[in-house]
Amino acid sequence: MTEFTEHGQLLIGGVMTDPAPDGPGPRSIDVISPHTERAIGRVPHASRADVDRAVTAARTAFDSGVWAELPPAERVEAVTRLRDGIAARCEEFARLISAQNGSPYSWSVLAQALGAVMVWDAALEVARGLPYEERRTGALGPLLVRREPVGVVAAVVPWNVPQFTAAAKLAPALLAGCSVILKPAPETPLDAYLLAETALEAGLPEGVLSILPAGREVGEYLVGHPGVDKVSFTGSVAAGKRVMEVAARQLTRVTLELGGKSAAVVLPDADLDAAVAGIAPSAWLNNGQACVAQTRVLAPRAHYAELADRLTAAARALVVGDPLDPATQLGPLVAERFRRRSLDYIDLGLREGAKLLTGGGRPAHLPTGWYVEPTLFGEVTNTMRVAREEIFGPVICLLPYDSEEEAIAIADDSEYGLSGSVWTRDVERGLDVARRVRTGTYCVNTFSLDMLGPFGGCKNSGLGREFGPEGFAEYLEPKTIHLPADSADSADSAASSAGE
Numbered sequence: 001m002t003e004f005t006e007h008g009q010l011l012i013g014g015v016m017t018d019p020a021p022d023g024p025g026p027r028s029i030d031v032i033s034p035h036t037e038r039a040i041g042r043v044p045h046a047s048r049a050d051v052d053r054a055v056t057a058a059r060t061a062f063d064s065g066v067w068a069e070l071p072p073a074e075r076v077e078a079v080t081r082l083r084d085g086i087a088a089r090c091e092e093f094a095r096l097i098s099a100q101n102g103s104p105y106s107w108s109v110l111a112q113a114l115g116a117v118m119v120w121d122a123a124l125e126v127a128r129g130l131p132y133e134e135r136r137t138g139a140l141g142p143l144l145v146r147r148e149p150v151g152v153v154a155a156v157v158p159w160n161v162p163q164f165t166a167a168a169k170l171a172p173a174l175l176a177g178c179s180v181i182l183k184p185a186p187e188t189p190l191d192a193y194l195l196a197e198t199a200l201e202a203g204l205p206e207g208v209l210s211i212l213p214a215g216r217e218v219g220e221y222l223v224g225h226p227g228v229d230k231v232s233f234t235g236s237v238a239a240g241k242r243v244m245e246v247a248a249r250q251l252t253r254v255t256l257e258l259g260g261k262s263a264a265v266v267l268p269d270a271d272l273d274a275a276v277a278g279i280a281p282s283a284w285l286n287n288g289q290a291c292v293a294q295t296r297v298l299a300p301r302a303h304y305a306e307l308a309d310r311l312t313a314a315a316r317a318l319v320v321g322d323p324l325d326p327a328t329q330l331g332p333l334v335a336e337r338f339r340r341r342s343l344d345y346i347d348l349g350l351r352e353g354a355k356l357l358t359g360g361g362r363p364a365h366l367p368t369g370w371y372v373e374p375t376l377f378g379e380v381t382n383t384m385r386v387a388r389e390e391i392f393g394p395v396i397c398l399l400p401y402d403s404e405e406e407a408i409a410i411a412d413d414s415e416y417g418l419s420g421s422v423w424t425r426d427v428e429r430g431l432d433v434a435r436r437v438r439t440g441t442y443c444v445n446t447f448s449l450d451m452l453g454p455f456g457g458c459k460n461s462g463l464g465r466e467f468g469p470e471g472f473a474e475y476l477e478p479k480t481i482h483l484p485a486d487s488a489d490s491a492d493s494a495a496s497s498a499g500e
Contacts, residue, residue: 003040004039004040004041004042005031005040005041005042005190006041006042006043007041007042007043007044007190007193008044009044010044010046010050010210010211010212010213011196011199011200011209011210011211011212012050012053012054012057012210012212013053013054013057013058013060013061013206013207013208013209013210014057014199014200014204014205014206014207014208014209014210015206016196016200017053019044019045019046019047019050020047020049020050020053022049023047023048023049024047025045025047025048025215025217025218026045026215027044027045028042028043028044028045029042029043029044029045029186029189029213029215030042031043031100031187031188031189031190032335033099033100034100034101034102034323034331034332034333034334034335034369034370035099035102035322035323035324035331035332035368035369036368036369037336037368037369037370040099040100040190041100041189041190043189043190043193043213044213045186045213045214045215045218046183046212046213046214046218047214047218048218048221050212050218051181051212051214051218051221051222051225052225054181054210054212055152055181055222055225055227055228056227057179057206057207057210058152058179058180058181058207058208058210058227059152059179059227060207061179061205061206061207061208062149062151062152062178062179062207064207066205066206066207066208067174067177067179067204067205067207067208068148068149068177068178068179069177070177072127072130072132072175072177075127075174075175075177076124076127076128076175078202078203078204079120079123079124079127079171079174079175079202080124081201081202081203082120082174082198082199082202082204083117083120083121083124083171085198085199085201085202086116086117086120086163086167086195086198087117089194089198090109090113090114090117091109091113092194093108093112093113093116093163093191093194094108094109094112094113095108095324096190096191096194097112097113097162097163097188097191098112098323098324098331099190099323099324100159100162100187100188100190100191100334101159101160101162101187101188101289101334102287102323102331102332102333102334102370103160103286103287103323103331104287104323104328104329104330104331105323105324105325105326105328106326106328106329107285107286107329108323111161111164111286112161112162112163112164113163115161115164116163116164116166116167117167118451119164119167119168119171119451119467120167120171121451122171122451122452122467122468123167123171123172123175123451123472124171124175125452126172126175126452126468126469126472127172127175127176127472130147130469130472131147132146132147132148133145133146133147138482140482141482141483141484141485142483142484142485142487143480143481143482143483144480144481144483145478145479145480145481146478146479146480146481147176147473147476147477147478147479148177148476148477148479149176149177149178149475149476149477150176150178150229150230150253150474150475150476150477151178151179151228151229151230151477152178152179152180152181152227152228152229152230153169153173153178153179153180153181153228153229153230153231153232153475154180154181154183154222154223154225154228154230154231154232155169155170155173155180155181155182155183155232156183156219156222156223156231156232156233156234156235156243157169157182157183157184157185157234158185158234158235159185159187159188159334160286160289160290160291160334161286161290162184162185162188162191162192163191163195165234165257166182166184166192166195168234168257168455168466168467168471169182169232169234169466170182170209172466172471172472172474172475173230173232173475174204174208174209175472176472176475176476178230178475179207179208179209180208180209180210181209181210181211181212181222181228182195182209182210182211182212183211183212183213183214183218183219183222184211184212184213185213186213186214186215187334187335188334189213192211192213193211195211196211199211216239220242220243220246223243223246223247223252224246224247224249224250224252225250226250228250228252229252229253230252230253230254230255230474230475231243231247231252231253231254231255232254232255232466232474233254233255233256233257234256234257234258234291235258236258236259236390237258237259237390237415237460237461240256240258240462243256244256244463253474254463254464255456255462255463255464255465255466255474256462256463256464257291257455257456257457257461257462257464257466258291258418258457258460258461258462259291259390259392259416259418259460259461260291260292260293260295260390260416260417260418260419260457260461261295261296261387261388261389261390261414261415261416262292262293262294262295262296262416262418262419262420262421262439263294263296263297263298263410263411263414263420263421263437264279264282264283264294264296264297264298264420264421264422264423265298265407265408265411265420265421265422265423265433265437266279266297266298266299266300266303266307266422266423267300267404267407267422267423267424267426267429267430267433268300268302268303269424269425269426269429270303270423270424270425271423271425272303272306272307272310273310274423274445275307275423276307276310276311276314278421278423278445278446278447279294279297279311279421279423279447280311280314280315280318281447282294282421282447283295283297283396284315284318284329284330284374284394284396287330287331287332287333287393287394288333288342288374288391288392288393288394288395288396289333289334289338289392289393291390291418291419291461292418292419292441292449294419294420294421294447295390295391295395295396295397296380296382296387296396296397296399296410296411297311297396297397297398297399298399298400298401298407298410298411299398299399299400299401300400300401300402300407301400301401301402304398304400307398308357308376308378308398311357311376311396311398312357312358312376315357315358315359315374315375315376315396316358316374318330318374320363320366320371320373320374321363321365321366330374330394331371332366332369332370332371333370333371333372333393334370335370336370338370338392338393339370339371339372339393341391341392341393342372342375342391342392342393342394342395343361343372345385345386345389345391345393345395346359346360346361346372346375346395348385348386349377349380349384349385349386349395349397352384352385352386353379353384354377354378354379354380354384354386354397355377355378355379356375356376356377356378357376357377357378357398358373358374358375358376359372359373359374359375359376359394359395360373360375361373372393372394372395373394374394374396375394375395375396376396376397376398377395377396377397377398378398379398379400380397380398380399381399382399382410382413384397387399388414388415390416404433407433408433408436408437411437412436412437412438414459415459415460416457416459416460416461417438417439417440417457417458417459417460417461418439418440418441418456418457418461418462419439419440419441419442419443419457420434420437420439420441420442420443421442421443421444421445421446421447422434422442422443422444422445423445424444424445427444427445430444430445431444438458438459439457439458439461440454440455440456440457440458440461440462440465441453441455441456450467451467451468452467452468453467453468454466454467454468454469454470454471455467455468455471456471
């Protein structure tokens with residue numbers, strides 16, 4: 001059984017500090033195990049006054065240049081210490097996250113912990129090769145183009161992959177020279193304290209990092225704060241729209257990584273064994289609580305029955321149980337409201353005329369915990385709500401199609417555009433499909449997310465990108481300096497030294 005963990009302070013400006021004594025709203029957050037339904041921890045609930053203190057500390061640190069004006073190599077050195085500290089505690093991070101949100105431990109080790117380290121590694125690689133100044137020959141004379149840190153960043157992360165999404169924001173923001181206020185989700189604040197300990201050990205300058213666990217109201221106050229220059233948010237479409245609306249009042253820059261309803265297209269020539277082996281883990285990924293999950297499987301009608309049988313068998317073979325058991329492949333949902341949401345969608349699918357191939361309820365051997373069986377619907381049409389709306393649970397839809405053109409049309413007929421995959425023996429044919437589906441990332445005969453390539457969505461799946469040079473650029477402001485014609489040599493020298 002997981003021990004009860006209690007924290008009484010907040011990381012504000014790099015210092016563990018008592019929360020502000022007064023203010024409306026809740027004063028603490030109870031962390032509930034989705035497996036036992038019992039409390040496993042308690043942390044302070046940050047208030048608006050705490051946000052004000054964190055923003056002031058971040059603003060002071062940024063404006064003083066204590067971090068932003070360090071040579072890039074020195075920021076790389078400090079962030080490398082932070083990365084190394086996280087890597088040394090991977091198993092601790094994995095267990096803590098699994099206990100909080102129900103991710104299977106085996107998956108937490110790979111994705112929640114090691115995956116987060118890979119994000120830090122990729123950002124460090126980009127930072128080491130990034131030219132912060134470069135000389136260009138303009139139409140009217142020499143130019144010096146600088147990339148300067150955007151300023152104070154509010155990073156709002158979700159509960160499903162808390163360290164992975166935190167790294168996606170913190171790593172490039174810190175390496176760019178920004179000061180950051182991280183707001184973890186109230187469902188999963190305990191791992192943020194492990195991160196805070198690691199950051200203190202890494203020795204970041206005072207003011208550069210604050211971590212404020214809080215709910216929606218305080219989060220909204222943070223993203224609308226006039227002292228914040230940039231918001232990076234990962235979460236639902238509805239919440240993302242609200243973030244954009246609030247941030248727009250200050251013309252604050254935003255990056256939004258939102259939801260998905262991704263389609264895995266199985267072409268008629270596909271190796272069905274390989275397709276099912278690739279699709280099943282990516283469909284029921286993280287208990288179905290992943291924005292990139294391949295939740296619509298498109299099957300050629302000639303192979304529909306065979307694919308239905310194989311996916312049904314794959315779902316039934318998943319080991320459902322205690323997320324901290326290394327044998328578990330599918331754990332509980334993070335909260336009762338999400339379990340109820342999945343069950344409501346299952347009821348809706350039946351009313352819409354979909355055929356329940358497997359699952360649909362609570363696992364019989366798990367009377368306690370927020371569990372839903374891995375569920376597969378067949379005979380689904382793309383007009384059904386279960387095929388169009390993000391369920392964020394272990395509910396997958398199998399849709400038949402008659403032609404490749406129809407498959408592409410179905411895959412693209414969505415308000416989302418985050419991920420997708422195609423399965424075929426002909427890679428060039430798969431690449432053609434990938435080019436035609438409007439989505440931010442796509443996979444051919446695999447399911448992957450590479451931290452050196454830009455990740456993000458189009459349509460309602462978000463704005464901007466994370467990872468790679470494109471994601472790093474979200475935390476930099478370009479500045480053009482016009483130089484006189486006779487200063488080309490000095491501009492060359494300045495640009496060269498700035499990149500060292």
